[in-house]
Amino acid sequence: MTDFIPIRNYSDPLQASMAKELLTQNDIICYLDTENHSFASWVYISSLGGVSLLVAKEKYETAKELIEIFDLKSNEEVEEKCPKCSSAILREQNSNWFIKLIWCLISFTPAPYNNSSRVCKNCGNKWHADLGDV
Numbered sequence: 001m002t003d004f005i006p007i008r009n010y011s012d013p014l015q016a017s018m019a020k021e022l023l024t025q026n027d028i029i030c031y032l033d034t035e036n037h038s039f040a041s042w043v044y045i046s047s048l049g050g051v052s053l054l055v056a057k058e059k060y061e062t063a064k065e066l067i068e069i070f071d072l073k074s075n076e077e078v079e080e081k082c083p084k085c086s087s088a089i090l091r092e093q094n095s096n097w098f099i100k101l102i103w104c105l106i107s108f109t110p111a112p113y114n115n116s117s118r119v120c121k122n123c124g125n126k127w128h129a130d131l132g133d134v
Ligand SMILES: [Zn+2]
Pocket: 082, 083, 084, 085, 086, 087, 120, 121, 122, 123, 124, 125
């Protein structure tokens, strides 16, 4: 029988699922403890100590290296830059906020999409964050 030992606790269950998937893809047997509890009542996740990722004892060192790389990649801040001049001095411009407000009031749901765009303060270039140039 395989012994499992905890390798990391996650306060975000989705982050824990991604880490588990990474290990599974590298043929490391692992599972998440209290994952179902966190999805059922996420407000109690801190009292549960987060979602524990447990790995097979014989693969612990390999898993630890992979998780450290994964954590580093996850914590890297992605600094957005202007596609034309590479300036990082940007401002966010929200358009159609009134339509979004009306949508939310009528449908009782959040606005269906993020229509904000970025404007470069250096060159004046305007683009959507996800779509590229406007
Ligand atoms: Zn620019």
